[in-house]
Amino acid sequence: MTKKIAIHWFRQDLRLSDNPALTKAAEHEAVLPIYILDDDNAGNHVMGGASRWWLHHSLKALNASLGNKLSVYHGNPQTILDDLLTRFDVEAVYWNRCYEPWRIHRDTLIKENLKTRGIEAYTFNGLLLWEPWTIKKDDGTPYKVFTPFFRKGCLNAEQPRSPLSTPKNTNYGDDPGHIGIDALDLLPKIPWDKQLEPHWDIGEEGARKRFETFVDEGLSFYKEGRNLPAKPYVSRLSPHLHFGEISANQLWHTVRSLGDDKHIGHFCSELGWREFSYSQLYHNPELPRRNLQSKFDAFPWVDNAENLRAWQRGQTGIPMVDAGMRELWQTGYMHNRVRMIVGSFLVKNLQLHWHHGERWFWDTLIDADLANNSASWQWVAGCGADAAPYFRIFNPVTQGQKFDPDGEYVRQYIPEIASLPNKYLFNPWEAPELILTEAGIELGSTYPRPVVDLKQSRESALIAFQSLKKGES
Numbered sequence: 001m002t003k004k005i006a007i008h009w010f011r012q013d014l015r016l017s018d019n020p021a022l023t024k025a026a027e028h029e030a031v032l033p034i035y036i037l038d039d040d041n042a043g044n045h046v047m048g049g050a051s052r053w054w055l056h057h058s059l060k061a062l063n064a065s066l067g068n069k070l071s072v073y074h075g076n077p078q079t080i081l082d083d084l085l086t087r088f089d090v091e092a093v094y095w096n097r098c099y100e101p102w103r104i105h106r107d108t109l110i111k112e113n114l115k116t117r118g119i120e121a122y123t124f125n126g127l128l129l130w131e132p133w134t135i136k137k138d139d140g141t142p143y144k145v146f147t148p149f150f151r152k153g154c155l156n157a158e159q160p161r162s163p164l165s166t167p168k169n170t171n172y173g174d175d176p177g178h179i180g181i182d183a184l185d186l187l188p189k190i191p192w193d194k195q196l197e198p199h200w201d202i203g204e205e206g207a208r209k210r211f212e213t214f215v216d217e218g219l220s221f222y223k224e225g226r227n228l229p230a231k232p233y234v235s236r237l238s239p240h241l242h243f244g245e246i247s248a249n250q251l252w253h254t255v256r257s258l259g260d261d262k263h264i265g266h267f268c269s270e271l272g273w274r275e276f277s278y279s280q281l282y283h284n285p286e287l288p289r290r291n292l293q294s295k296f297d298a299f300p301w302v303d304n305a306e307n308l309r310a311w312q313r314g315q316t317g318i319p320m321v322d323a324g325m326r327e328l329w330q331t332g333y334m335h336n337r338v339r340m341i342v343g344s345f346l347v348k349n350l351q352l353h354w355h356h357g358e359r360w361f362w363d364t365l366i367d368a369d370l371a372n373n374s375a376s377w378q379w380v381a382g383c384g385a386d387a388a389p390y391f392r393i394f395n396p397v398t399q400g401q402k403f404d405p406d407g408e409y410v411r412q413y414i415p416e417i418a419s420l421p422n423k424y425l426f427n428p429w430e431a432p433e434l435i436l437t438e439a440g441i442e443l444g445s446t447y448p449r450p451v452v453d454l455k456q457s458r459e460s461a462l463i464a465f466q467s468l469k470k471g472e473s
């Protein structure tokens, strides 16, 4: 490329439609679209294994829709941009904003550096419905409770912009010096990702199709149906949203154009929870590590590597927990209801620190997202903003009976206990020996005995919580 160019720096906006920064960059004579894998600045939140797998395929899809013009780099963006500025006649750099504290810090420095070199950096909101700094209470402080955040803050703020169409006739160029997607080495060394593949259609086109399927088949059951892990009533758009293959804006405007019933309202409020997570992270950059309620700093967490491993592998002997952990391992995703069940089991029944759960999810979820993951783990542990109170401990047996009444979900992920009648499917340790034998189960051999007693561990968690309250007074 010899002419003057604009750089569009793709980050969590791996799409061409409704991409505000790309739309503006496309007004220039020519655009150099780039992606930089930055493992240098991410600190202890370098992208996890499942996310890398997704990213590999998402970049391939994006590159195809750019006519193979995506230039790809690995390293420190500051250095890489500096190099591009020496080799190309760059007029301006465009990107959509990210909100992880390390990215905000890095991008601020890059913007300053570009400015000192006489190059303008134009940044846009391509990820969220509302910028986190715009939704505040009347006294100027951030909301700490979801309902007023969403109802009073978001819904009374300016409506999210209408989605933009894909820029037309853009003159994309590439950098002959870029390394290419394969050189990022994003795929896992052991072929664990093969099992994930059949579940996902990665990229902008796949995201659009999944959204259409959800609108046709899931949306009109969403409000109640979203609690049933065996049913197709949730969108499963979270990884597509995380990588920006579809925008929250596109979802918001499309579903609202379809009417105003309880299902649409509820779906929009879940998008609101995503906004709330980002608001919490923006206003509390320590969210991924530090308890928002500091009284939890004194919580007597237990250290037990064996129980942690049983939890990670879906071998706790508690079927609803194991089904969730195996869904995660086999598909890279876990249904929200089950995330809450496995989370509660980890931090309450096993009394293991929520950081263990946050880390495991970070590495194994394809939708691993610093804001949503940290805020949700704090919520589950009871130490976050507007969190589930610590003393509300999910019972994985009754949760299973209520939300997987026919046992479809548990049978799918734990085939070794599939022949049990529903009555004992969620609590095989209570089944008479004869029923276990008939179902071909030997507890402790074909399927584990529970790693903890649910009742005793619940009581022990409540005592630990009480000690916290005493310490407070």
Ligand code: FAD
Binding pocket: 226, 234, 235, 236, 237, 238, 239, 241, 242, 270, 271, 273, 274, 275, 277, 334, 335, 336, 339, 340, 343, 361, 365, 367, 368, 369, 370, 372, 373, 374, 376, 377, 380
């Ligand atoms: P749908 O029900 O179809 O909802 C649509 C979208 O709304 C989702 O894609 C998501 O972007 C947003 N959303 C829905 N529920 C929530 C929620 N409770 N909090 C925030 N946003 C929500 N979500 C992530 O995207 N990344 C994570 O790393 C993550 N970690 C979690 C960890 C725990 C312990 C828990 C309890 C929840 C976590 N969530 C996370 C939130 C939620 O479970 C997922 O967003 C949801 O299950 C994604 O499925 P879906 O796309 O089918 O959701």
